Amino acid sequence: MGCKGKQRWFFLAWLLILEAFTWRETQAVHHRHVAQFTAVTTTHSLLELKEISFMDDIEVGSYSSIHEQIIVKIPWVSKAVGVDLITEMHNLFVEHEQHISWILQYFTKNGTNHNRNHTGQLLADCEIDNDIKVKSHIHLIWDGEEYCKIDEEVGHWENVKPDFKKYQHILESLYWTNIRKRYMNQYCVDLLRKIVGYSSLRDNLPPEVTTSRHVNPEGSIILSCTATGFYPRSILLHWEMDGKLGVWGKETSSGTLPNADSTFYLQVTLKLPPEDSGMGYICVEEHIELKIPAVYPGSCFIQVFSSHLCRSDLAIGFIYSPPMAVAILPDFELSSDLMDMPSMASSKSSQTMVALSD
Structure with missing residues (x-):
């Protein structure tokens, strides 16, 4: 990886961390x-x-x-x-x-x-x-x-x-x-x-996130990102492409709804036009119980995700920006050429950030 590429990832990682801490501090007192x-x-x-x-x-x-x-x-x-x-x-x-x-x-x-x-x-x-x-x-x-x-x-x-x-x-x-x-x-x-x-009214719980991709009868690609089981209800969940906010299709939201156990549920769906392949989309999630914003692939185009259902326990955090993807995986052994990459810690277990070629 070139010097400019490393600087880019350092900058992106620190932006995510700073954004998460700022948002976390705001939510913690509301x-x-x-x-x-x-x-x-x-x-x-x-x-x-x-x-x-x-x-x-x-x-x-x-x-x-x-x-x-x-x-x-x-x-x-x-x-x-x-x-x-x-x-x-x-x-x-x-x-x-x-x-x-x-x-x-x-x-x-x-x-x-x-x-x-x-x-x-x-x-x-x-x-x-x-x-x-x-x-x-x-x-x-x-x-x-x-x-x-x-x-x-x-x-x-x-x-x-x-x-x-x-x-x-x-x-x-x-x-x-x-x-x-x-x-x-x-x-x-x-x-x-x-x-x-x-005292706290109840323990905070992190969201369980799944993303899915399917094609409807009209030929349009439907990307869905679902977060459930989280508390408190404040959460940010949206679709991005190449790390940028924007609207490339019709995005709809279920709104934050209660589960039977007093936790919450939210689904955000993105309908793309038929000519859009759906490549490069990610679902970005921020919640008070997460150390950093978690990012999930909108479709399973990375080889490590072999099915059309990508679960949050497979990659707790995922950053995708072609032609390089960075995933946060539990306790992964780094190769020597990646030892200079910044590490990120989960609130539940140690994690390592590794680079995956597209």
């Missing part, structure tokens, strides 16, 4: 709290009030008016927030049951069917980054339709349904504005800080 309040009512009475709280997509607690009890899902959370705060929140739930009942009965009094049940929901979420509040929202939903919402950075309510405009002056009154701000700061932001500052 947390989100979502609270879902659901009230079922008739024109005469409140049937049930329920609340569920999620932090970083993990359920941490819930409340039901039927049992008048707060259930803490993670044992150490009680110690993190303290008995006094849990008691205070319980008393607030009980106290507000009557207030919520009055409000919902006011909304239903003009209905023609007095025997019908109605469902009112309030969704509140807040996010912190490096312990600083960065986002805060509230959504009001009635019988499955969103009526009103507020972004606290903007500071005023937006009417999704025009019919709700007549109530906007109530929501924007000084009394309700002060209550909203106090509750969001105390029971959304501060509660999130206490819990995530005490």
Whole structure:
């Protein structure tokens, strides 16, 4: 390998490492709290009030008016927030049951069917980054339709349904504005800080990645990159060609979806035009649990991958840029002419970077 070629790979490797550390540091201090309040009512009475709280997509607690009890899902959370705060929140739930009942009965009094049940929901979420509040929202939903919402950075309510405009002056009154701000700061932001500052809600898990290639009936090549089993949900997954971002076909994403075990799943698919052979494409993955960005071949054109399904346990990291590929393989014995190449360490086992000719 020539001097310029070695310098190129040193530069690329360090760029990947620096990018990974920067992204990792950013993700490590970002947390989100979502609270879902659901009230079922008739024109005469409140049937049930329920609340569920999620932090970083993990359920941490819930409340039901039927049992008048707060259930803490993670044992150490009680110690993190303290008995006094849990008691205070319980008393607030009980106290507000009557207030919520009055409000919902006011909304239903003009209905023609007095025997019908109605469902009112309030969704509140807040996010912190490096312990600083960065986002805060509230959504009001009635019988499955969103009526009103507020972004606290903007500071005023937006009417999704025009019919709700007549109530906007109530929501924007000084009394309700002060209550909203106090509750969001105390029971959304501060509660999130206490819990995530005490301990990790669950262990981080790295993604398991597979890439596949197939040709559809129209002759177009379909490249798929799937990451699953990872936590937390923040992940970067995209297709590149020759180390450059761009759009050469139609890329679609499943969006980050939950698995049954509270981990997450994401699939990114790239549909190429019939004249494109699919050579040179790679799937790039970044996650907090990875030391460096992991790169996987979009199709199995390197001889070491003999099938059309390339698994993450065969090459934990893969960098492809014709006519040279660099793969990170577990505990591989280097030949003498490659000993000057930089090594990269995995969080789970030692690894070696080797060069593969195209």
